[in-house]
Amino acid sequence: xxxxxxxxxxxxxxxxxxxxxxxxxxxxxxxxxxxxxxxxxxxxxxxxxxxxxxxxxxxxxxxxxxxxxxxxxxxxxxxxxxxxxxxxxxxxxxxxxxxxxxxxxxxxxxxxxxxxxxxxxxxxxxxxxxxxxxxxxxxxxxxxxxxxxxxxxxxxxxxxxxxxxxxxxxxxxxxxxxxxxxxxxxxxxxxxxxxxxxxxxxxxxxxxxxxxxxxxxxxxxxxxxxxxxxxxxxxxxxxxxxxxxxxxxxxxxxxxxxxxxxxxxxxxxxxxxxxxxxxxxxxxxxxxxxxxxxxxxxxxxxxxxxxx
Amino acid sequence: xxxxxxxxxxxxxxxxxxxxxxxxxxxxxxxxxxxxxxxxxxxxxxxxxxxxxxxxxxxxxxxxxxxxxxxxxxxxxxxxxxxxxxxxxxxxxxxxxxxxxxxxxxxxxxxxxxxxxxxxxxxxxxxxxxxxxxxxxxxxxxxxxxxxxxxxxxxxxxxxxxxxxxxxxxxxxxxxxxxxxxxxxxxxxxxxxxxxxxxxxxxxxxxxxxxxxxxxxxxxxxxxxxxxxxxxxxxxxxxxxxxxxxxxxxxxxxxxxxxxxxxxxxxxxxxxxxxxxxxxxxxxxxxxxxxxxx
Numbered sequence: 181x182x183x184x185x186x187x188x189x190x191x192x193x194x195x196x197x198x199x200x201x202x203x204x205x206x207x208x209x210x211x212x213x214x215x216x217x218x219x220x221x222x223x224x225x226x227x228x229x230x231x232x233x234x235x236x237x238x239x240x241x242x243x244x245x246x247x248x249x250x251x252x253x254x255x256x257x258x259x260x261x262x263x264x265x266x267x268x269x270x271x272x273x274x275x276x277x278x279x280x281x282x283x284x285x286x287x288x289x290x291x292x293x294x295x296x297x298x299x300x301x302x303x304x305x306x307x308x309x310x311x312x313x314x315x316x317x318x319x320x321x322x323x324x325x326x327x328x329x330x331x332x333x334x335x336x337x338x339x340x341x342x343x344x345x346x347x348x349x350x351x352x353x354x355x356x357x358x359x360x361x362x363x364x365x366x367x368x369x370x371x372x373x374x375x376x377x378x379x380x381x382x383x384x385x386x387x388x389x390x391x392x393x394x395x396x397x398x399x400x401x402x403x404x405x406x407x408x409x410x411x412x413x414x415x416x417x418x419x420x421x422x423x424x425x426x427x428x429x430x431x432x433x434x435x436x437x438x439x440x441x442x443x444x445x446x447x448x449x450x451x452x453x454x455x456x457x458x459x460x461x462x463x464x465x466x467x468x469x470x471x472x473x474x475x476x477x478x479x480x481x482x483x484x485x486x487x488x
Numbered sequence: 489x490x491x492x493x494x495x496x497x498x499x500x501x502x503x504x505x506x507x508x509x510x511x512x513x514x515x516x517x518x519x520x521x522x523x524x525x526x527x528x529x530x531x532x533x534x535x536x537x538x539x540x541x542x543x544x545x546x547x548x549x550x551x552x553x554x555x556x557x558x559x560x561x562x563x564x565x566x567x568x569x570x571x572x573x574x575x576x577x578x579x580x581x582x583x584x585x586x587x588x589x590x591x592x593x594x595x596x597x598x599x600x601x602x603x604x605x606x607x608x609x610x611x612x613x614x615x616x617x618x619x620x621x622x623x624x625x626x627x628x629x630x631x632x633x634x635x636x637x638x639x640x641x642x643x644x645x646x647x648x649x650x651x652x653x654x655x656x657x658x659x660x661x662x663x664x665x666x667x668x669x670x671x672x673x674x675x676x677x678x679x680x681x682x683x684x685x686x687x688x689x690x691x692x693x694x695x696x697x698x699x700x701x702x703x704x705x706x707x708x709x710x711x712x713x714x715x716x717x718x719x720x721x722x723x724x725x726x727x728x729x730x731x732x733x734x735x736x737x738x739x740x741x742x743x744x745x746x747x748x749x750x751x752x753x754x755x756x757x758x759x760x761x762x763x764x765x766x767x768x769x770x771x772x773x774x775x776x777x778x779x780x781x782x
Contacts, residue, residue, distance in 0.1 A: 203632070206635075207635065321760040321761060321764060323712045326753040329742065333742065424626060454635065461625075
């Protein structure tokens with residue numbers, strides 16, 4: 181098992197390098213430079229030249245990448261061209277808001293999704309099943325930002341149960357987390373249902389029924405445990421979706437997370453900020469898939485053995 | 489007589505598509521999907537004729553007025569009729585959805601087929617790329633690409649196409665990989681057919697079904713992605729009405745005129761729902777095994 185963990189963690193290094201190259205090179209194909217935004221009235225060509233040199237924008241792109249990557253290993257992601265603060269500082273400031281939202285949303289989608297899946301599978305083809313699957317389908321198809329706006333309208337404006345926006349209290353986390361979590365819950369509910377029905381038709385379950393074990397015990401102890409394996413995989417693979425969802429939802433709820441940092445960075449063409457935010461998000465996704473693979477290997481010995 | 493029947497049963501299905509059309513009539517959910525999609529296309533094509541008001545004419549005396557007999561979905565912050573703007577907005581949605589998914593299907597199908605048929609470095613680099621895009625959130629990839637190519641409808645189309653192609657490549661690759669060892673391929677090759685003929689004339693028609701399903705559902709997703717980008721201010725530029733941009737403008741007036749946000753969202757949901765229903769029905773109609781879609 182430890183060998184598997186080690187191999188899997190070493191694999192993250194080349195992936196990380198590739199991702200950083202992709203992010204860096206894509207950003208630098210962009211026409212127009214952030215200098216355009218910095219140039220005020222009365223500034224001359226000489227000023228422009230100075231700024232270009234200051235941010236190494238005159239060097240070839242591979243050299244710029246090398247400088248960026250070398251500094252990154254020292255925890256220095258450059259300075260925001262517009263805000264004049266270190267990118268690392270900005271990221272550390274915004275990260276907690278995204279992290280708390282993302283984690284709450286993941287837990288929520290897992291709990292909600294698995295429970296809906298169980299109800300659906302246990303009451304197959306009844307009204308409960310159809311209802312749960314309908315909710316799941318809506319969860320998957322509703323665009324996150326619209327759901328967010330509607331939730332604000334209902335629960336913050338009309339019912340005034342929750343604050344409209346902001347990030348101060350725990351209460352302000354509820355609506356954004358539900359918004360992001362519902363999409364994931366829909367997906368997980370669908371996977372849980374299919375997976376449980378598949379396990380339920382296996383021979384060993386039939387045998388348990390024949391032995392006279394109670395329905396409830398079979399469902400929760402034997403079927404669910406086996407059915408959760410693909411659910412965990414999906415959760416790990418689609419952790420990126422959750423993070424992607426947080427980006428738009430943060431804008432809707434005015435939460436000062438990474439999404440907001442990224443979007444403002446995109447509008448101002450603030451390269452170092454865009455790179456930094458993208459990199460952190462990519463790292464989050466990599467960690468998610470890594471943890472899912474480990475969990476997967478823990479629950480299914482075949483996975484870790486096939487690599488030997 | 490008996491001989492004839494035998495010949496019929498070994499002959500390839502004379503008109504597969506006709507049979508499929510017949511089959512959808514018995515699939516109620518699929519039929520609903522078809523009706524929604526047909527309705528959407530009709531609205532998009534005839535928005536000029538059926539919209540009760542102009543989509544850009546401003547009338548500030550009735551701005552932000554709630555749904556009423558005259559404007560049954562209300563008016564926006566410039567007094568423009570929300571219903572008419574939704575009808576016109578469907579054009580952008582359909583256009584972006586169809587063109588972007590069409591482009592990504594073309595790219596994905598060609599690369600995926602070649603990768604599945606020839607294998608080698610092409611196949612390996614393709615699987616690295618598909619694995620990467622599979623785990624990266626669409627919205628981030630699209631945002632990054634919009635940052636590269638710029639905001640606006642054409643750029644959004646390119647961004648979505650470049651975000652989506654990998655999933656179609658993955659699907660067709662799997663199919664080709666499975667089919668290329670069939671005996672009929674061997675037979676065709678021994679008759680002197682070129683790789684090109686085998687791949688695109690014989691394997692292709694048998695491998696394309698899962699891609700059609702994924703692309704159908706993909707159009708719905710692309711419409712949402714376009715709206716999301718529009719909502720973030722990177723889609724169609726005003727006064728062109730797109731559902732995403734309408735909702736984006738509406739957020740400032742959320743407390744005054746919520747209908748500006750509610751109705752475009754419902755329109756979008758019905759649309760996505762329609763494409764999903766139709767896509768799910770296609771799985772049935774085209775006899776696709778569910779596991780090939782994963």
